[in-house]
Amino acid sequence: MENKQNFKGLNISLWIAQALLAGMFLMAGFMKLAPSIEEMTKELPAWLVRFIGISEVLGGFGLLLPSILRIKPVLTPWAAIGILTIMILATIVHLSKGQFSEVVITGVLGCLALFVAWGRFKKLPVQPKTK
Numbered sequence: 001m002e003n004k005q006n007f008k009g010l011n012i013s014l015w016i017a018q019a020l021l022a023g024m025f026l027m028a029g030f031m032k033l034a035p036s037i038e039e040m041t042k043e044l045p046a047w048l049v050r051f052i053g054i055s056e057v058l059g060g061f062g063l064l065l066p067s068i069l070r071i072k073p074v075l076t077p078w079a080a081i082g083i084l085t086i087m088i089l090a091t092i093v094h095l096s097k098g099q100f101s102e103v104v105i106t107g108v109l110g111c112l113a114l115f116v117a118w119g120r121f122k123k124l125p126v127q128p129k130t131k
């Protein structure tokens with residue numbers, strides 16, 4: 001009984017982490033895809049900002065849709081790995097620019113993505129729909 005409760009708590013925690021990350025990355029991605037991104041493109045080329053925005057939007061959808069629909073739910077932890085990769089690269093960029101407060105944010109988001117990847121790969125994968 002206790003083991004089942006632990007998995008229930010873990011499942012709830014994973015869904016919360018997935019929803020938080022998805023919301024954050026969908027918002028951030030769509031902002032980078034907005035028509036006027038002059039402020040963001042001062043330090044990075046516009047094509048790179050757009051690429052990051054597309055990657056964030058796809059990652060945000062990938063964190064939720066495969067698991068909710070139970071169609072290819074193995075894509076959810078892969079989306080989390082993609083988000084983790086983005087956060088590692090963002091951390092490197094922020095460190096190189098001396099933006100240490102941003103490193104904390106990317107670190108927290110990266111840890112959440114790692115938690116989702118671990119949980120959905122190893123501990124509690126979402127099962128696909130049966131036909």
